[in-house]
Amino acid sequence: MAHLFAPLTLKTVTLRNRIGVSPMCMYAAEDGVANDWHLVHLGARAAGGAGLVIAEATAVAPEGRITPGCAGLWTEKQLEPLARVTRFLKQHGAVPGIQLAHAGRKAAAARPWEGGAHLSDAAGGWTPLGPSALAYGGGLDRVPREMSANDIARVEADFVAAAKRALAAGYEWLELHSAHGYLAHEFLSPLSNHRTDRYGGNFENRIRFLLETTRAVRGVWPERLPLTVRLSCTDWVDGGWTIDESVELARRLRAEGVDLIDCSSGGGVHAAKVPAAPGFHVPFAERIKREAGIATAVVGLITEPKQADAIVREGRADVVLLARELLRDPNWPLRAARELGQAGVLPPPPPYARAW
Numbered sequence: 001m002a003h004l005f006a007p008l009t010l011k012t013v014t015l016r017n018r019i020g021v022s023p024m025c026m027y028a029a030e031d032g033v034a035n036d037w038h039l040v041h042l043g044a045r046a047a048g049g050a051g052l053v054i055a056e057a058t059a060v061a062p063e064g065r066i067t068p069g070c071a072g073l074w075t076e077k078q079l080e081p082l083a084r085v086t087r088f089l090k091q092h093g094a095v096p097g098i099q100l101a102h103a104g105r106k107a108a109a110a111r112p113w114e115g116g117a118h119l120s121d122a123a124g125g126w127t128p129l130g131p132s133a134l135a136y137g138g139g140l141d142r143v144p145r146e147m148s149a150n151d152i153a154r155v156e157a158d159f160v161a162a163a164k165r166a167l168a169a170g171y172e173w174l175e176l177h178s179a180h181g182y183l184a185h186e187f188l189s190p191l192s193n194h195r196t197d198r199y200g201g202n203f204e205n206r207i208r209f210l211l212e213t214t215r216a217v218r219g220v221w222p223e224r225l226p227l228t229v230r231l232s233c234t235d236w237v238d239g240g241w242t243i244d245e246s247v248e249l250a251r252r253l254r255a256e257g258v259d260l261i262d263c264s265s266g267g268g269v270h271a272a273k274v275p276a277a278p279g280f281h282v283p284f285a286e287r288i289k290r291e292a293g294i295a296t297a298v299v300g301l302i303t304e305p306k307q308a309d310a311i312v313r314e315g316r317a318d319v320v321l322l323a324r325e326l327l328r329d330p331n332w333p334l335r336a337a338r339e340l341g342q343a344g345v346l347p348p349p350p351p352y353a354r355a356w
């Protein structure tokens with residue numbers, strides 16, 4: 001029976017266990033170029049035993065960065081520092097993954113510890129892009145420029161170019177970010193997408209940007225490697241994106257060659273009330289897995305080894321992603337293995353052996 005420490009093979013890639021580091025922006029890059037911080041942050045979690053380590057939302061174009069400190073893959077000089085990270089992760093048993101992203105109307109913000117609000121041009125910001133000229137609100141008040149058909153084609157091409165660079169940098173797991181109110185999610189939700197062309201209006205039109213991007217990326221991302229998509233499974237707002245739509249979208253994505261849906265929620269509507277509670281996205285992951293017939297990952301307030309193990313054992317998701325708990329404890333997988341009686345399958349790195 002599958003459990004937290006059972007390996008998982010997707011395509012030709014095998015995770016040593018079902019624990020993944022959820023993508024987390026570090027806001028520590030310069031000109032989108034990763035550095036020692038990224039190596040230490042991601043590397044420590046590979047040494048801590050995670051099966052999958054997904055690098056932060058990495059911008060496919062400069063205007064798609066959430067903040068000026070976000071990492072990117074829009075130019076060649078950004079490749080080698082990431083390749084250094086992937087080499088380290090592989091040496092220490094983790095599969096290197098990366099999340100490719102465009103922040104849409106939420107781009108051009110200050111780092112969270114600098115307030116997180118939109119930056120003026122004078123303060124280093126820029127005009128964000130979006131499906132419609134509608135601001136997010138709540139400090140992210142810059143009105144995005146409504147994307148033209150050319151803009152859409154260019155950003156889709158940017159995703160493709162970044163996917164090629166990710167491959168060259170040694171990544172083996174690619175995630176397209178279509179959650180948390182960033183560009184692809186903005187197209188999905190009728191609350192941020194008021195377009196009247198073929199990219200807005202009905203469900204078919206709102207999913208078109210993501211489907212086209214996925215198809216184009218699948219064309220360059222090798223068939224042997226997993227392609228995954230993170231979704232906000234609901235906006236948590238009446239009239240917004242729904243879990244029913246997510247299930248149908250997951251079916252369409254599966255048909256485009258997507259191998260796994262990473263289930264999150266929210267972030268698209270400033271006023272939304274998100275009922276965050278331990279494991280609150282698990283029912284979404286379970287529904288998508290069952291009804292769309294595709295593997296799922298789940299994230300969100302998963303902190304306890306038994307909780308994580310039960311999600312996998314009960315077949316509710318295939319991979320469990322942790323974010324903040326892995327910031328608190330990079331060695332959480334090693335600890336969980338001991339708590340669950342699986343120490344034999346996940347030994348600590350030899351230099352740490354005397355601590356366990």
Ligand SMILES: Cc1cc2nc3c(=O)[nH]c(=O)nc-3n(C[C@H](O)[C@H](O)[C@H](O)COP(=O)(O)O)c2cc1C
Pocket residue numbers: 022023024025026056057099177179180230264299300301302321322323324325
């Ligand atoms: C510091 C930090 C940075 C984050 N950056 C990203 C990101 O780049 N991409 C993303 O999809 N989610 C991002 N998130 C959200 C997490 O991946 C995760 O979905 C969320 O924190 C809930 O999981 P948790 O309860 O285990 O922390 C970030 C979260 C944190 C705490």
